[in-house]
Amino acid sequence: MNQHPPLHLHVPEPTGRPGHDTDFSYLHLSRAGEVRRPPVDALPSDTSDLAYTLVRVLDDEGCAIGPWAPDITPDLLRFGLRAMMKTRIFDARMVIAQRQKKMSFYMQSLGEEAIGTAHALALSEGDMCFPTYRQQSLLMAREVPLVDLICQLFSNEHDPLKGRQLPVMYSVRKAGFFSISGNLATQFIQAVGWGMASAIKGDTKIASAWIGDGATAESDFHTALTFAHVYRAPVILNVVNNQWAISTFQTIAGGESTTFAARGVGCGIASLRVDGNDFLAVYAASQWAIERARSNLGPTLIEWLTYRAGPHSTSDDPSKYRPADDWSHFPLGDPLARLKQHLIGIGVWSEQEHQETHDALEAEVIAAQKEAERYGTLSDGRIPSASAMFEDVYKEMPAHLRRQRQELGV
């Protein structure tokens, strides 16, 4: 006789849904300053506790405390705050422009601005990021001209990508920003290859790979961990855990009762779980991982804990699947407000400077948008020529594409 009750399938659910608040205790947070900072040459297995705790520097009062508090100049802090503000203002303006049908689609990064900004500031020139579609803060920190970005978003006559890519799928090699695919996770293993190439050539550059919590379920994520470990590739493996992949909660990607950082330890990779809404923690953890990579000590996996405050894209309505005011209860707060509080607290920033900077950045974004609109938008028909469609499929255009271009009559 079978003594067991019938089996049942476990399908994870978030603690919050529309109509009832999220219980964020599932995040298992550490207190600011609580988590130890091992030497950069620590063995991967000696980081396992750091994969289950949370590296934090800024406390609730905005003070930088504990062993991870980085040595960072007020100038760099102000630069970082400005880049975060610019990212947020840019996103807000582009969401409006999308509603005005100047572009087909947009993806904002509200709430996640600290991660790309602080990470970019810790990297060096020549290092290469392999981003997802929500790392525009990397571009803002690298001061990529806004007009170029907006021309890509508008798919207009000056679109550097000749109208071939969805808005936000930028490619900016000179700013260390790899072409965004749109297919998820593919860039993660490519970043490992880029880092391996740098090591093969005896270069000093490193790669930085980006992925969201949802896409860690793709095989390219696991493959990347294996290759990065096997060849001790100089690469940072960033997992941005913003809790949501469109409408899918991170437990469906495998985050329940464990962490994404723990995936790294299991593969023999040094791993950290870090408050992604804490600019100083992001900067410090990035520095630690970058130093390891550049010293031939191999890869580091970093899970950045954050929250996708906006919709997945302009085609999404998150109030259908999570509490509409969820972000306001998220215990790690707003990264921009937290850095601002810190800078005012240490006396290098003021409300007035903040407002002036905000106004200046808004004017800069508006001016860039106006200039980009001079070259057209998707809706006004001033798009790249149809003949550009046939170019760059191959280095030299083969005969069959010349015939097809002729057939189209362009």
Added chain:
Amino acid sequence: MNAPTRMMRADESATKHTKTPMTMIQALRSAMDVMLERDDNVVIFGEDVGYFGGVFRCTEGLQAKHGKSRVFDAPISEGGIVGVAVGMGAYGLRPVVEIQFADYSYPAFDQIASEAARLRYRSACDFTAPLTIRMPCGGGIYGGQTHSQSPEALFTHVCGLRTVMPSNPYDAKGLLIAAIECDDPVIFLEPKRLYNGPFDGHHDQPVVPWTKHPLGAVPEGYYTVPLESAAVFRPGKDLTVLAYGTMVFVAEAAARETGIDAEIIDLRSIWPLDLDTIVASVKKTGRCVVVHEATRTSGFGAELVALVQEHCFYHLEAPIERVTGWDTPYPHAQEWAYFAGPKRVGAALKRVMEA
């Protein structure tokens, strides 16, 4: 572009080097050796390719000669192998990777079709992926359904890829060097039944080794066979056979055994292809048979038939025939009932002549 009467080998970038008898395996190894020597950016990796030199031994000795950072073993992860190769290409290397069997390429398909093939296009040349993906294909070794497939049509359907299949050691070396030097991603299919000799489909007869075949004489140094260039493998007047890989020799046997003076075109580059050579030959003969080892439906033969119809319809005197593998998985014990041997090809040649 390509004169129809151009004889085989007339297109080679002539070499002064001494020719040595080589198998296709040795010719491929020689191509990689030459390119490792000439270009610091060439790296080679794949499953078992490092210390051991690959299950077919194509990379034997290359790690010992060129070092472990240039030639190395990879984890059993075809998606990972091609994925890191794309990243290396973006950095500026020219990776040459081996997929142990073409049948194992499917886990890498996303990295091939969505990434390698489209990186230049989607980034408007900001990044490129100049990689070569070698893979043994075809049956005839009792490999069963997972070591026998010819998936070329899956790759020719992907815009941005080049798909190449040599039929002999001379072309194998020259085409592989051209593929490695090419700035586009190249799928380089190696008919494994031709690795050691020009197999003509008579599986019950001993195969002539490449040492006894003129196309087994291979220059030791650098030369290329250009991509997008077909070879008139056997000139003839009666009809045109379009083939590549093993089927070139099967078609040659069929022509010999039927006494039909077939003009056999070895495509060499399957896509993009050398349409001019095909069209000139079919316009001359007025008849056409398309032969490949892969399954029939949506196979590359369908594309060839369509192209011949579009470009040569008013010169055709008979319907075009296809001789291919059956639309079944490649069987193990029934391999020779599956394989389109000289008898089936010969029967098609006769039907087309009688039509």
